[in-house]
Amino acid sequence: MDNWYLLYSKPREESRAQQQLANQGFESFVPQITLKKIQAGKTVLKTEPLFPRYIFLKPNSGLNLSVVRSTRGVAGFVKFGQALAQVPASLVHSLLTQQIQQQAKLPEHPFKAGDKVEILSGPFAHLNAVFQQAEGESRSLILLSFLGQQLQLSMDNSNLVANH
DSSP: OOOEEEEEEOTTTTHHHHHHHHHHTEEEEEOOEEEEEEEEEEEEEEESSSSSEEEEEEEOTTTOOOHHHSTTTEEOOOOOOOOOOEOOHHHHHHHHHHHHHHHHHOOOOHHHHHOOEEESTTTTTTTTTEEEEEEESSSEEEEEETTTTTEEEOOOGGGEEEOO
């Protein structure tokens, strides 16, 4: 297996550099990681580079260093002295496999529409309700029958448990 070279990109231009390299016929890889971040009071999933500013480049038969160095978004090759930094193909393959596995694990809401749930605490503790829909990642809309009326409540998921 061939080793891959390591490129250093300009700040926050990994995707631009990767696109330009692909346009020139080079195979490159930027490992990504999906993280939960809080923006404007809401938890959102953000995908960002695992190694900011680093791009793995698979050498091809006609690797021209000056063409790669002058690519938009690329700052240059990572070097140790005069030698180009090389990364074993097995490591790149391992990173690619882990990225695919992480992307396959999409976050799921703990309940589905129509599930029976029990309220754990608060004024409606120990009452049964029906889950209606997710309200963000950490809250749920539930339907509660109380004193002969149907109440729609928004409740934190940590306050609910599935009731079979």
